Amino acid sequence: MSKLGAVVEAVEKHEKFVRDEVQRARTDEAFGREMLERWEKIKSEIPISRAPTGLPLPRLALPEIDEPGEIARYLLGDGLPGEFPYLNGAYREMYLEPLPEIETGSYGNAKSPNGSKGKKNGAKPQPPEEPTRLFSGLMLAEDTNKRFHFLSAHQRSKRLSTAFDGPTLYGIDSDADGVFGKIGEGGVAVDTVEDMVRLYDGFELGAPHFSASMTISGPAPIIMAMYIAAAKRRFGPKVVPNLRGTIQADIFKEVQAQNETIFPIEASLRFLLDMIEWTAEKMPRWYPVSISGYHIGEAGSTPVQQAAYTLSNGFAYVEMLSARGVPVDQFAPRLSFFLDCGLDVEYIALARVSRKIWAIGMRDVFGASPRGQMFKLHTQTSGRSLIAAEFKNNLTRTATELMLAYMNGTNSCHSNSADEPFTTPSEEWIRLAAHGQAILLEESGIFKHTMNMLSGSPGMKAVERAVEKAILDEFREIESLGGVMGAVENRYQRSQIQNAAHRYEEQIYNGTRPIIGLTRYRSPEDEMPEIELARTPRAKQELQVRRLKAFKKKNAAKAAQALDQLSEVVESCENTFPALLEAVEVCSLGQISDRLQEVVGRFRPMV
């Protein structure tokens, strides 16, 4: 019995609580009056936004209700943005243009009912940091570094998102047999701490305006250690507590969908939790795990499966960390989420509902304080929805998905390039993808004047209800299999995803899911577009191997010692992360993962 069953109960209890409070607001006169007064106060504090045409608008849009029961339903069941259960948003204000001056009201300074103090917003002169993130990685560290400088040249805040190549994702060195052709393909090759130094060269790693995100999970603790070691080499040990960023590290979704697990599940979990424990204490600004549904969705799951598996994976981590005795308020605020956003109707509210379920579970089952209840979300538009046939249509698909992602109040977002089906995106299409977000957020008036602009339509509510019910049903199923671990061992998530993926493809060709340009309105001249493929030149791959060999030669003696020490720590029950920090100074990624596999075994693939 895992805690997932308790989460289901907590959500049901919360729904009942809301129903009861609605009744009470209608029958208990004093309580009804209190609701009305609160509502009036909230409304009176909302500042005025002005569209460029001069049209005045409230900076926060609220439903037009004046009946105490409905007010209670809204405030307690959905919550104002930034208030429990965060259905409308994790924060009070998002994406809004800074106000030139406060016209009226002081919304934003009010105390929220569960005690958290809202951010002082309103009069901030600087625009908030852009939510746009661009995932990139190609060839060798210096090439990706150049791409990073190109991409972030015009950003106020430098938010780099790193993709690694295949060998790195699988913890294999570039000089290993059989991987030569894969070096630098699909992401950047990183073998050693020296590569890590090159990768972020010229960026100020400890600065408040800088953050790095690393998309890697199987060998994540080793790569995290390399990042810290590289930062120390460049800025000294004092930089560590200032490091900001995210490492994906989520191992459950690897086993369920992305297939990059390299150690047995239990050992992988141990290394992960060791790292989370260490960083939660020593790197308070770092997000050591990004609990990801993206890969589950892209592997072909339904949106509901995606949300249910992601949330349940998250709760499983919380349960395991709590069992280790780590205080929930130390790690819960450092958990973040990563969801897919495609074109299915569920995406109208999927992230909204996820935020609500997470908040209720964290508060009522795990006792987290408000910062730990917030579901901090990064979204990526769906790669799978992007089609090779008449690929320029992908611009429209991505734009539609972006709209849905921002309607769901995502905290940051990556938009895919239209050339996604073919290769690592080229600069031309990346630029268009980034500009898609800028057009939506900066040019259009949809999101910049009013928070909650499109929240809470009857259709959206209907989707919320249906999706919430379906997610809870999935939770029950997982719980009946013994919780996340039991379900994983039974291949439950994998087989569900595979069946959904097969159904999805079938539906494309039987017409249930029309694809414009492929199964509908197909152009008579059905050609593949001319696209320049980014392939890593052989000379670069050879350079990477040479550099790695030199590193190994230089450190041979020290490496042997560091690896033996690492083995010893792994055999003991100690936290393995400090030993990894030592090892990465003199060992390559492959040397470390090989040694760890000798001690704990290799992952037995689940298919």
Add this chain to the structure above:
Amino acid sequence: MASPVRILTAVPICDGHDSAINTINLEFIRHGIEVVYLGFHRYVGDIVRAAIQEDVAAVGISSYNGGHIDFFAEVVRQLRRAGAEDIAVFGGGGGTITPDDAKIMKRKGVDQIFFAGTSLGEIAQYVKKRYGNRRKKKNRRNADLVLARELTQIEDARGKIRNSKFTIRKSREACVIGFTGPGGAGKTTLIDELVLRFLRNQPGARLAILSHDPSVVGEGALLGDRATMINSQDDRVFMRSMATRGQAGGLSPATESCLARLTSAGFDYVLLETVGTGQEALPFRGRLIDQTVLVMNPDYGARLQLQKIVMLDVADIVVVNKTDLDRAKVALSEIEYRLTQNKRGQQLVATVAKRHRDAGVDKLYEMLTEPVIPSAVEGSRGKSFKVTSRDASNPPRFARNDGKGKGQAKKQTKDN
């Protein structure tokens, strides 16, 4: 009825994009194709070895992470080098394989590439038509290939090869161990862990594995055991996956003949895995099995259920796997009691097959490799093969999985 088309599918090294191939596998099965699935993140050498041993008509590769021109070409090259140029190579990778790439790949010997936007049905039809009646060349150079092709003949004749050079008499060369037990008990995991120990402790030994998955006459099957076996992807291991093609009881109509052929092919051990079996199953009726191992899952339910499991009376060794689970304690004592009542000197061992260097698996390995008396009575399912006398009054010998095993196991890996 014609025998089903057999193909192998896999995803290249450093690539975990398995969604397309999983979908295609499901579609193939629906179209009556037998698919041996090797899984994702696979080396060329593993794919070629499997293609030869499984004697498939074609190899389908799904590649997304780049490097496909070299990877496909290398598979073709290695197949040719092994004398198996008649095994076709085909595949896809959505938009990552461009038409220009495909042209080069075809020049290098790839049979067909399926681009993004091809319907599943179209792919399955192509495979059935094109690989359905492949004539295989005779090859005498490569012993694995010769053996593999003979096994195909036996399998396609449903084991009834007349004037057979493959007599059903067991040659004494190989020790045959049969593994059976309920679905999901851990048979495959256990076999793969034993293989690791065989390979390490017996440097010259060669092994064969014959593994089974269920299928219905005239329908396809997914033969997926290879994908989860990490230690058995080795040149010293010959593995063959069989679909039961309609036969009940956990084995295929051709199992016995295939087994006979394997026992005279120079292997030291032949490990046989049945499909997951029900309570009444008694799969090993032949005279070819030396030792039978029943792998149990602690989740068999109530004690009453235990009474109904017939194999418990005849297995030489009973393994209770998954003893990391809480309810294993009860299961162990219930099964121990039952074996004691049998008074047949059966052995009981507790394992955690999924754990690296598990002491219980070490113990099982020792039991299985105890010296065998070659002159022992034929056809007695090996019960009296052991040097250790097993008097009927003996209680079951019970190898528990205590802490002591750990140091031992550690030494074992350090020796490597």
